[in-house]
Amino acid sequence: MCELLGMSANVPTDINFSFTGLIQRGGRTGPHKDGWGVAFYEGRGLRLFQDSKPSAESEVARLVTRYPIKSEIVIGHIRQANVGDVSLVNTHPFVRELWGQNWCFAHNGQLAGFAPPRGHYRPVGETDSERAFCDLLNRIRTAYPEPVAADLLLPILIEACAEYRTRGVFNCLLSDGDWLFSFCSTKLVEITRRSPFGPARLKDTDLTVDFQAETTPDDVVTVLATEPLTHDETWESHVAGGWSLWRLGECVARGQLGH
Amino acid sequence: MCELLGMSANVPTDINFSFTGLIQRGGRTGPHKDGWGVAFYEGRGLRLFQDSKPSAESEVARLVTRYPIKSEIVIGHIRQANVGDVSLVNTHPFVRELWGQNWCFAHNGQLAGFAPPRGHYRPVGETDSERAFCDLLNRIRTAYPEPVAADLLLPILIEACAEYRTRGVFNCLLSDGDWLFSFCSTKLVEITRRSPFGPARLKDTDLTVDFQAETTPDDVVTVLATEPLTHDETWESHVAGGWSLWRLGECVARGQLGH
Numbered sequence: 001m002c003e004l005l006g007m008s009a010n011v012p013t014d015i016n017f018s019f020t021g022l023i024q025r026g027g028r029t030g031p032h033k034d035g036w037g038v039a040f041y042e043g044r045g046l047r048l049f050q051d052s053k054p055s056a057e058s059e060v061a062r063l064v065t066r067y068p069i070k071s072e073i074v075i076g077h078i079r080q081a082n083v084g085d086v087s088l089v090n091t092h093p094f095v096r097e098l099w100g101q102n103w104c105f106a107h108n109g110q111l112a113g114f115a116p117p118r119g120h121y122r123p124v125g126e127t128d129s130e131r132a133f134c135d136l137l138n139r140i141r142t143a144y145p146e147p148v149a150a151d152l153l154l155p156i157l158i159e160a161c162a163e164y165r166t167r168g169v170f171n172c173l174l175s176d177g178d179w180l181f182s183f184c185s186t187k188l189v190e191i192t193r194r195s196p197f198g199p200a201r202l203k204d205t206d207l208t209v210d211f212q213a214e215t216t217p218d219d220v221v222t223v224l225a226t227e228p229l230t231h232d233e234t235w236e237s238h239v240a241g242g243w244s245l246w247r248l249g250e251c252v253a254r255g256q257l258g259h
Numbered sequence: 260m261c262e263l264l265g266m267s268a269n270v271p272t273d274i275n276f277s278f279t280g281l282i283q284r285g286g287r288t289g290p291h292k293d294g295w296g297v298a299f300y301e302g303r304g305l306r307l308f309q310d311s312k313p314s315a316e317s318e319v320a321r322l323v324t325r326y327p328i329k330s331e332i333v334i335g336h337i338r339q340a341n342v343g344d345v346s347l348v349n350t351h352p353f354v355r356e357l358w359g360q361n362w363c364f365a366h367n368g369q370l371a372g373f374a375p376p377r378g379h380y381r382p383v384g385e386t387d388s389e390r391a392f393c394d395l396l397n398r399i400r401t402a403y404p405e406p407v408a409a410d411l412l413l414p415i416l417i418e419a420c421a422e423y424r425t426r427g428v429f430n431c432l433l434s435d436g437d438w439l440f441s442f443c444s445t446k447l448v449e450i451t452r453r454s455p456f457g458p459a460r461l462k463d464t465d466l467t468v469d470f471q472a473e474t475t476p477d478d479v480v481t482v483l484a485t486e487p488l489t490h491d492e493t494w495e496s497h498v499a500g501g502w503s504l505w506r507l508g509e510c511v512a513r514g515q516l517g518h
Contacts, residue, residue, distance in 0.1 A: 043346055045346060045347030050306065063318070087301070087302055089303045096356060097380065102383055124356060
C-alpha cells in the first residue's frame with residue numbers, strides 16, 4: 001500500500017511541514033520505500049518532484065523539504081510497490097494535459113485485473129494506478145471534449161471511482177489545478193486549519209510548527225492524508241465510499257456512494 | 260532568445276558537465292535569466308526539473324549539478340522570455356504523453372502570429388513554443404493514431420519544421436525517449452565524444468573534465484547545443500534548415516530542407 005498527501009489552500013502555502021512528516025514513512029517510520037513524488041501547482045504550471053529511492057534517503061526529497069515552494073494545491077504520494085517495478089515511470093503522482101490544463105493524480109490501493117479500454121490517454125508505466133488515471137481522463141474527454149465546470153465532472157468521477165472500488169482498494173486524489181477531488185475506499189483523513197491557528201507536532205519526526213506564526217487570520221488550509229500526520233490536532237476520517245471536492249481550502253461538495 | 264542543450268548516449272551518462280556550463284548563461288555569462296529546465300529520460304520515465312528563477316541562482320539547478328542523474332537522452336533549455344510571462348507554465352522543456360510514451364520538446368526562437376488549429380494537445384501556457392509542440396503532436400497523432408517507427412514520423416516533423424521556420428526562428432529538440440530529433444533554423448552545434456576521450460574545459464565557468472576517466476572505450480555521447488559549451492573541442496555547426504535524428508549517441512539520419 002501507499003500513502004497519499006493532498007493540500008488545498010486559499011493562499012499559496014508551503015507543505016514542507018506535512019511533507020517532512022510524510023517522507024519519514026518512506027523507509028523510516030513507514031514501509032513505503034519504493035519511491036515518492038509530490039506535485040505543486042504554481043498557477044497553471046505544475047512542479048513535479050519524484051524519486052524511485054526511499055523518500056527518507058532521497059536527495060531530491062531533502063531539497064523539497066528545504067525549498068519552501070508555495071502552492072494552493074499539492075498532491076503527494078509515497079509508494080510501497082505492489083504492481084509494477086520500482087522505477088520512475090511507476091512513481092506517482094501522474095500528470096496529463098486535458099483541455100490545456102495540467103491534471104494530476106495519485107492513488108493508494110490496488111485494482112485486480114484492471115484493463116480499461118484503450119483511449120486517448122495511455123499509461124507509460126505498468127501500474128494499475130496510472131491505468132485508472134488514464135481511464136478517468138478518457139471518460140471525461142469522451143463525455144466533454146471541451147472544458148466544463150467541476151459539478152458536471154463529479155458524476156463521471158464518482159461513477160468511475162465506484163467501479164474501480166469494486167476491483168480492490170481505491171483511495172485517490174485528483175486535481176486540475178483549480179479544484180482537488182478525493183475518493184476514499186478504505187482510508188483517508190482530513191484536517192482544515194483556520195484562524196485561530198495553534199501549534200502542531202508531527203507524529204513521524206521531532207518537528208513542531210506554530211501555524212499562528214506562519215499564517216494570516218484569513219488563511220484556510222486543508223490537508224488530506226492516508227493517516228493523520230500530527231499529534232494534538234483532530235483529523236476527521238472519511239467514510240468508505242466518501243468523496244469530496246475542495247477549492248481554496250474549503251470543501252465545496254462532498255458525498256458518499258449510495259447516499 | 261534561448262539556449263538549447265540535448266544529449267544522446269549509448270550508455271546512461273550524466274550531463275552535469277554540460278549542464279553546469281549551460282546554466283552559467285542563465286544570468287551570469289549569458290542573458291537567459293527567465294527560467295530554465297532540463298528533462299532526463301530514465302527508461303520510459305522522464306524526470307523534469309524546472310525553475311522560473313535564473314538558472315545561475317536556482318537552488319533546483321544547483322541540486323541538478325550535484326546530482327549525477329544518468330540518462331541516455333536529455334533535453335535542456337534556458338530561457339530569455341519573448342512571448343509569455345516568466346512563469347513555470349512557460350518554462351521549457353514541455354512534456355506530453357503520446358502512444359504511452361513521454362514526448363519532450365524544447366525550442367529556441369520565436370514564431371510570429373502562430374495560431375495552429377486546436378487539437379487533442381493544447382498548450383497550458385502562453386508560449387509560441389508550446390503551441391508548436393502541441394501542433395507537432397497533433398499532426399503526428401492525426402497521421403498515426405497508433406505507434407509508428409521514427410522513419411515514418413520524419414516527413415511529418417520535417418514538413419512541420421519547414422512551416423514553422425517560415426514564421427520566424429525555430430531551432431528545436433524533440434524526443435520520445437527512444438530517439439532525439441533536432442531542427443536548426445539559425446543556430447545549433449553538435450559534438451560526438453567517443454574513444455579516445457580527452458579532456459574538455461567549459462567556456463562559461465572554470466571547470467575541466469577528463470572524459471577518459473569518466474567513460475569506457477565503447478561509450479558514444481553526442482551533445483547538441485545552441486553554442487559550443489567547451490574550449491579545446493571541435494563543435495560542428497548545423498546548417499540552416501538542417502535536421503538530424505539520434506539514437507544511442509549516433510546520428511541515424513540527417514538532412515537539410517530542400518536538399
